[in-house]
Amino acid sequence: MTxxxxxxxxxxxxxxxxxxxxxxxxxxxAHLRAPGGGEEWKALFSDLRLATREERERATRWPQMKRSPFDCQECSKDMAAYQEALESGNNFRTASALVRQRTHWRLEHGL
Ligand SMILES: [Zn+2]
Structure with missing residues (x-):
């Protein structure tokens, strides 16, 4: 199984x-990386199993993550917009940015 x-x-x-x-x-x-970047390591496929949806969601909980686990321009843009909204202190903008990001993740990345 790979x-x-x-x-x-x-x-x-x-x-x-x-x-x-x-x-x-x-x-x-397999060459592995912690979701969102950082630590990398190797493991045999036989020591791996597919993550459940819940495990995936927990591991990629957002907005705690600073960068997308995906190589995706849209993600980078959304996360930058969220950070900006957060810093502006505008709750409505912050919530909107969060919803946009989550929708994008669900539709484009199956999260
Ligand atoms: Zn994306």
Missing amino acids: YRNGAFVVDTRGERARVAQVIDSLGQQ
Whole structure:
């Protein structure tokens, strides 16, 4: 069982299963990255399972994340707009930006 690049998986080794995104693979080994960037590591596909929808949502909880786990211009634009609205202190604009981002994630990225 292998997973495509971009898939959300769970590394089942260790005491605490970790959610990760597949960024590359070679043979039976997957190159993983923590959702939203940061730590990268490798694991065998046999140590991975597909993340549940809930695990995926928890791992990509937004707006705590500073950048999108997707290589997507629209995401970057939406997140910048959200940050700007947040800093302006305008609650309506902030909520609108959040809704726009979430809708985009659901429609475009299946989250
Ligand atoms: Zn996007």
